[in-house]
Amino acid sequence: MQTYLVGGAVRDALLGRAVKDRDWVVVGATPDEMLAKGFRQVGADFPVFLHPETQEEYALARTERKKGHGYHGFEVHSAPDVTLEDDLRRRDLTINAMAQAEDGTIIDPFGGQHDLERKLLRHVSPAFSEDPLRILRVARFAARLEPLGFRVAPETNELMREMVRSGEVEHLVPERIWQETQRALHEHRPDVYFRVMQDCDALSRLIPPLANALTSNANPAPLRALMLAVQLSSHTAVRYAALLGGLDTPLAVEDLSQSLRAPNDCQAMAILVATSADDLLGPATEDPDLLLAVLDRCDAWRRPERFDDLLIAIGALGQATLRELDSHSIKQALEAARAVDPQALMAEGHTGKALGEAIRRTRHQRIATVLKQNKTGNHHD
Numbered sequence: 111m112q113t114y115l116v117g118g119a120v121r122d123a124l125l126g127r128a129v130k131d132r133d134w135v136v137v138g139a140t141p142d143e144m145l146a147k148g149f150r151q152v153g154a155d156f157p158v159f160l161h162p163e164t165q166e167e168y169a170l171a172r173t174e175r176k177k178g179h180g181y182h183g184f185e186v187h188s189a190p191d192v193t194l195e196d197d198l199r200r201r202d203l204t205i206n207a208m209a210q211a212e213d214g215t216i217i218d219p220f221g222g223q224h225d226l227e228r229k230l231l232r233h234v235s236p237a238f239s240e241d242p243l244r245i246l247r248v249a250r251f252a253a254r255l256e257p258l259g260f261r262v263a264p265e266t267n268e269l270m271r272e273m274v275r276s277g278e279v280e281h282l283v284p285e286r287i288w289q290e291t292q293r294a295l296h297e298h299r300p301d302v303y304f305r306v307m308q309d310c311d312a313l314s315r316l317i318p319p320l321a322n323a324l325t326s327n328a329n330p331a332p333l334r335a336l337m338l339a340v341q342l343s344s345h346t347a348v349r350y351a352a353l354l355g356g357l358d359t360p361l362a363v364e365d366l367s368q369s370l371r372a373p374n375d376c377q378a379m380a381i382l383v384a385t386s387a388d389d390l391l392g393p394a395t396e397d398p399d400l401l402l403a404v405l406d407r408c409d410a411w412r413r414p415e416r417f418d419d420l421l422i423a424i425g426a427l428g429q430a431t432l433r434e435l436d437s438h439s440i441k442q443a444l445e446a447a448r449a450v451d452p453q454a455l456m457a458e459g460h461t462g463k464a465l466g467e468a469i470r471r472t473r474h475q476r477i478a479t480v481l482k483q484n485k486t487g488n489h490h491d
């Protein structure tokens with residue numbers, strides 16, 4: 111039996127990037143032999159084992175054939191006579207279809223090294239189209255490797271277009287779409303992820319309003335807002351909300367977020383952006399009534415950190431659409447209003463409904479004072 115390092119670890123080592131996970135392929139072995147060596151079997155669909163010490167994944171060499179639609183429609187064949195090349199052939203991209211033997215030799219039957227030099231994301235074989243998730247993976251690799259000059263090979267883009275035309279992306283499980291999208295939001299160039307999906311028409315199936323925005327504009331605001339948010343925050347919710355929150359009505363943004371299975375914090379942030387961006391980028395810094403209403407609506411009193419994130423997302427959106435956000439003034443007003451002390455108001459004799467009204471009135475006064483000071487302050491500048 112022989113063991114080879116495969117996939118991302120070989121690719122990343124050749125690119126000079128840090129290797130995160132190491133995956134191994136074992137050729138010429140049976141599950142019983144692996145168990146006898148102390149490996150622990152995991153994964154119900156195909157024979158993958160965990161090394162007793164390193165806990166790294168060792169998969170028996172296998173071939174896969176499409177049976178039905180979507181992610182689970184595969185027939186897996188694994189036997190001691192499946193070769194390393196057979197196993198590499200079923201993989202998505204040539205740069206992911208290389209192996210390294212124990213003596214360091216690179217096994218590269220599909221030109222992965224050449225494509226690393228040419229900086230091409232190119233599919234290994236027509237079997238690429240058996241797994242629609244690969245469209246999102248290619249987009250994600252493009253987002254990651256764009257700074258190094260990588261692009262999608264034209265023939266791979268054409269194949270991805272065909273996959274979209276045939277309706278195969280419709281069978282993608284929403285949870286998997288979110289998983290890839292969430293990872294893409296943390297790559298170097300998340301905007302490239304969405305552009306690659308637009309280029310093969312997948313975006314119009316997965317995020318229609320974003321596809322529309324990208325069609326009508328060469329430098330669309332959602333992608334500019336996304337890239338500004340990437341510079342300003344590492345939070346998924348902020349990046350997600352900057353991208354999608356400005357696209358549509360709060361209700362439509364909510365529907366879209368649910369169909370994408372975005373987690374609650376991302377959904378909430380995008381809906382808040384959709385609901386409050388116009389106010390915060392517009393009259394709220396001049397109008398204490400309006401700012402108080404926005405702060406109430408966002409529950410800024412109990413969730414000040416989330417409100418900070420909201421200001422970052424809306425700030426990104428604002429710059430992308432050439433509208434200014436006076437976040438300094440808003441933050442100061444919030445801070446002053448949050449400092450209102452209910453205990454002190456109770457000591458003054460306010461109780462029940464009257465206490466609630468007193469809190470509100472005092473918050474309003476403080477917000478009005480801060481906004482007025484900032485306005486006159488600005489006039490003196």
Ligand SMILES: Nc1ccn([C@@H]2O[C@H](COP(=O)(O)OP(=O)(O)OP(=O)(O)O)[C@@H](O)[C@H]2O)c(=O)n1
Nearest residue numbers: 117118119133200201202203206207241243244
């Ligand atoms: N839909 C998929 C998923 C994975 N693979 C293959 O399985 C390997 C391991 O997959 P994974 O760990 O998901 O990705 P990595 O390539 O290691 O990339 P990352 O750095 O994003 O983890 C890939 O290199 C690729 O050869 C594939 O062909 N098709």
